[in-house]
Amino acid sequence: MPVLQTTNLTKKFGKFTALDGVNIEVNEGEVYGFIGPNGAGKSTTIRILLGILKATKGNVTIFGKDAWSNAVSIHERIAYVPGDVNLWPNLTGGEVIDLFVKLRGGNNQSRREALIKRFELDPTKKCRTYSKGNRQKVALVAAFSSDADLYILDEPTSGLDPLMEKVFQDCVLEAKQAGKSILLSSHILSEVEKLCDRVGIIRQGKIIESGSLSEMRHLTRTNLLVETKQDIVALSEVEGVHAIEREGNEISFQVDTEKLDDVIRYISKFGLVKLQSAPPTLEDLFMRHYEGNITAGAGREV
Incomplete structure (x- = not known):
C-alpha cells in the first residue's frame, strides 16, 4: 500500500x-x-x-x-x-x-x-x-x-x-x-x-x-557539440535536430533523444573529430512543458 x-x-x-x-x-x-x-x-x-x-x-x-x-x-x-x-x-x-x-x-x-x-x-x-x-x-x-x-x-x-x-x-x-x-x-x-x-x-x-x-527523459533533447573534417551540410533538414549554433569549427545543437541514433549516423559521414554529449536534464523537460508556444519544427508539445 x-x-x-x-x-x-x-x-x-x-x-x-x-x-x-x-x-x-x-x-x-x-x-x-x-x-x-x-x-x-x-x-x-x-x-x-x-x-x-x-x-x-x-x-x-x-x-x-x-x-x-x-x-x-x-x-x-x-x-x-x-x-x-x-x-x-x-x-x-x-x-x-x-x-x-x-x-x-x-x-x-x-x-x-x-x-x-x-x-x-x-x-x-x-x-x-x-x-x-x-x-x-x-x-x-x-x-x-x-x-x-x-x-x-x-x-x-x-x-x-x-x-x-x-x-x-x-x-x-x-x-x-x-x-x-x-x-x-x-x-x-x-x-x-x-x-x-x-x-x-x-x-x-x-x-x-x-x-x-x-x-520521462524520452520527452527531452540531448545536447551535442561536434567538430567534423568536412562541413556538415543540410543539418537543419535532418529530422529531430533543433537549435543549431556554429562557433568556429564546432557546431552545437539539440537532438530529440529518440532520433539520436539517426543523427549520429548522419553526421559521422562528415568525419567526426570531436563529439560531446550532455544528457537531457529535468530542466529541459520542465521547459518543454512550459514553453508557451512551440515554434515550427520544435517537436510536439507534451
Whole structure:
C-alpha cells in the first residue's frame, strides 16, 4: 500500500477549479518530486494532504487513512516544512525546535544537536532576529530531528545558501535510506533531479506528466557539440535536430533523444573529430512543458 495516495483529487473554489483529477502516489522509502510554476496547484494539494483544506472530489489517503477525517493521527507521523516559515518571535530557535519535536513525541537530543551543528544554526537567538534562511533552518532541524515516516517539504530550501542546500540534500537521502518517504515540492530542478526517484509535473491543476526520470527523459533533447573534417551540410533538414549554433569549427545543437541514433549516423559521414554529449536534464523537460508556444519544427508539445 502506498504511504500517500491521491485519486482523482479535485478542488474547486467557487467556479474556479484549482485541482482537476490529480493522481499522486508516494511509496515507502521513496522521494517524489512535485514540480510546477506558481499557481499550478502545488500548495493547494499540500494543504489538502495536511488536512487544512477539504477536497471537493476524490480520495486522499496517508498511511491508509483519510487525510481529512484522520488528520490528527496522521500528523503524529509526518513532518512538514513550508517555503515561508513563520515562528514565534519571542521564542529562541532552540525552544521552537524542542516544541515541535515534543509535539511529535520525540526527544532525540543528540540528533537535534547534530542537525543544529550541520545547519550552522545559533539556537539561542530569538526568532524575530532570524533571517529567512535561518527560519528555514529551524523548521528543517525540527523536521529531521523527529522520527517521522513521511516528510512533506514545500520549497524547503527557500532562502538557504548553496552550502546549506547540500546539507538539506544529505538529510533527505539519509531519511530515504532509513525507509522514510518524502514528498518534495521544489523550483530548484537540479535539486529534484539529484534527490527524486519519481517526478510529477503539475500545470493548471492537472498532472501533465509523471514517472521516473528515466521514463520521462524520452520527452527531452540531448545536447551535442561536434567538430567534423568536412562541413556538415543540410543539418537543419535532418529530422529531430533543433537549435543549431556554429562557433568556429564546432557546431552545437539539440537532438530529440529518440532520433539520436539517426543523427549520429548522419553526421559521422562528415568525419567526426570531436563529439560531446550532455544528457537531457529535468530542466529541459520542465521547459518543454512550459514553453508557451512551440515554434515550427520544435517537436510536439507534451
